[in-house]
Amino acid sequence: MPTIVHFDVPADDLERAKEFYSGLFGWNFEHPPGMEDYYLIETTGLDGEEGVRGGMGHRGSPEQRMAGYIGVPSVDEYAEKVTDAGGKILNRMPVPGWGYLAICLDTENNIFGLWEENSDAK
Structure with missing residues (x-):
């Protein structure tokens, strides 16, 4: 059954958003090779297992919001x-x-x- 496999977080200030989400939820952020303006996000579920992965980059437009991706x-x-x-x-x-x-x-x-x-x- 298709399920959410990725989410994207648009941000106006990447460092501020990184600090917010890492402090709030303990998410880990890494730059993928060659993508300095984008972070990959690692999450952990309440059971300690690996959670859904995400990404964060600069907001493309004022209307852009967080979005889920279905595998x-x-x-x-x-x-x-x-x-x-x-x-x-x-x-x-x-x-x-x-x-x-x-x-x-x-x-x-x-x-x-x-x-x-x-x-x-x-």
């Missing part, structure tokens, strides 16, 4: 399901070496993402 076997297949259900695909792109991403809008104007892991993505 699916095929972005193409689920993008079609989104439109069939009345939603919209706002953007679709490869993330080279990692997978495929689609940014979607549901019927209530909420943004969410679809994520397909694929190390062959180009």
Whole structure:
């Protein structure tokens, strides 16, 4: 069953947001290689097990909010399901070496993402 596999936190001040979330929830932040304006976030569940991973980068627009990403076997297949259900695909792109991403809008104007892991993505 598809489930949330990633979340993104947009921030106006990355260091301030990093301090807030690490202090509040104990989240760990790391820069991935070559991405100095983006952090990967590691979380831990209440049971001590690894939690959902996330990312944090600069806010793209004043309207941008925190968004969840749903892991699916095929972005193409689920993008079609989104439109069939009345939603919209706002953007679709490869993330080279990692997978495929689609940014979607549901019927209530909420943004969410679809994520397909694929190390062959180009």
